[in-house]
Amino acid sequence: MSAPHVIRGSVVLPEAELVWRFSRSSGPGGQHVNTSDTRVELSFDLGRTEALPEVWKRRALERLAGRLTGGVITVRAAEHRSQWRNREAAAVRLTALLAEATAPPPKPRRPTRVPRGINERRLREKKQRSQTKRGRSPGGWE
Template identity: 80%
Template sequence: MSGPPYVIRGSVSLPEAELMWRFSRSSGPGGQHVNTTDSQVELRFDLAKTDALPPVWKERALERLEGRLTDGVVSVRSSEHRSQWRNRETAAVRLASLLAEATAPPPRQRRKSKIPRGINERRLREKKQRSDTKRGRSGRGWG
């Protein structure tokens, strides 16, 4: 299969030579067509042995996809389309986005911002005023 290069991020894309494809019959309804065509696609990519990813990315991906890996191989299945070609496209795009997510840098740590003293004092003053207003509404002292 030689579709467009499936970009993971930046100039890094899925290496065509390292993708392992497997085709099988899709389950579920579909009439006679489904019994004769191998339209389900399984795409496997050996994450542990690849040199296509920068070492930092590879380390990050291996760590984050730990639960999905089988002997360092990540696999993606696609069977929602009737055509094998479209399932191939879907599987490749899915794998690329999975790797993009897994290799993304960790989010920056949030720095707590200090609330200016004046704002806090104003808030407390307004609360006090509101409380006095409400206290004044009770019927005590009228009679």
């Protein structure tokens, strides 16, 4: 792969730390599928990498704990007929996964109160709607 795999900002996954495996893929392709290794598995050792800042690495290890096998994260791609497109898909998937896992936590929500005017207006509209519906019933015609 020629393009660098940018996670966020200037942080890039080094090609030397990526491990590619290829195997036969099921799915579309006819006889071509039986002869070519188009399924791609891309592995990245998150536990040993020096490419990520230490804070990001800790955050990613914590958030991706369920997907890791011995500190290694693996992504598969087999939706395309060509190995090249599956390689691109796997690389994009891995960088998106790492970008999401290394993102800083969201700011805590500041609790706010509902203004009194909004609550009063809501109750007034409910009462008005209730009167409209009550006026539709055939109650007072006898």
